[in-house]
Amino acid sequence: MGLFSRLGTLIRSNINELINKAEDPEKMLNQVLVDMKQQLIEAKKQVAVAIADEKRIKKQWEQEAAKASEWEKKAMLAIRAGDDTLARAALARKADHDEVAGQLKDQWEAQKTSVENLKGALRGLDNKIEEAKRKRNLLVSRQKRAEAQRTINETLSSINSTSAFDTFDRMSDRVTQLEAEAEATSEIGALAESSLESQFKALEASSVDDQLEALKRKMALTAGKTEDPRQIGAGKAAAPPVDQAAAELKDAELDAQLEELKKKLSSS
Numbered sequence: 454m455g456l457f458s459r460l461g462t463l464i465r466s467n468i469n470e471l472i473n474k475a476e477d478p479e480k481m482l483n484q485v486l487v488d489m490k491q492q493l494i495e496a497k498k499q500v501a502v503a504i505a506d507e508k509r510i511k512k513q514w515e516q517e518a519a520k521a522s523e524w525e526k527k528a529m530l531a532i533r534a535g536d537d538t539l540a541r542a543a544l545a546r547k548a549d550h551d552e553v554a555g556q557l558k559d560q561w562e563a564q565k566t567s568v569e570n571l572k573g574a575l576r577g578l579d580n581k582i583e584e585a586k587r588k589r590n591l592l593v594s595r596q597k598r599a600e601a602q603r604t605i606n607e608t609l610s611s612i613n614s615t616s617a618f619d620t621f622d623r624m625s626d627r628v629t630q631l632e633a634e635a636e637a638t639s640e641i642g643a644l645a646e647s648s649l650e651s652q653f654k655a656l657e658a659s660s661v662d663d664q665l666e667a668l669k670r671k672m673a674l675t676a677g678k679t680e681d682p683r684q685i686g687a688g689k690a691a692a693p694p695v696d697q698a699a700a701e702l703k704d705a706e707l708d709a710q711l712e713e714l715k716k717k718l719s720s721s
Contacts, residue, residue: 478596482589489582496578500571507564514557521550667707 528543 479589479593482585482592486582486585486589489578489585493575493578493582496571496575500568500575503564503568503571507561507568510557510561510564514554514561517550517554517557521547521554524550664707667704671704 524543524547528540528547531537531540531543
């Protein structure tokens, strides 16, 4: 197959595809109904004209028949008057009107038949339009159902595809990873909090130990002051000397730290 032949086939296929897409059933049926209604309007106009012609021809026939009757009366009047010549002339005029009346009668009867046929055709066209409306509604309903079914099938097909479930699997793994990271962060925070609490506990224990040592030094100092010198000379081991000034200085520092801590607690 040549290049131009292949191009021609491709162009025709694209044109046919565009035509198929353009032929929307609902739009096409609506347009057909519009055309049929326009034809009905034109048909009604034609029937109205035919009815008017039928009435006009009937009226002309009646007029000619009335004129023929008048000339017949005039002929009878001439006969009564003994004027046969005048009677013959009146009868001749009557014959002319009878001839025209006969022709008009034939036309009127033909026109009347035509009008009846047109009325029947008009009723038939009106019935066809009503039937077309009902069919249009049924076809449009079927079209909507088919489009909805196609949309549902396409959606189900996309949902059932492997790529869709692969996406769910990837997102599941991602969520699992996020949960693990959140748990790890929580554990790290708990460890940091525990370390901080242990530091404060060690600090508190150091402070208590300092206070205990200070209290022991104070008690030893007090015991040295109240001890009887005679007991020392009696062979009892004497207490080691204590620097009273250093102990008092340590007590003052502890009191100052205590007061500062009380201020901090009261301010918070």
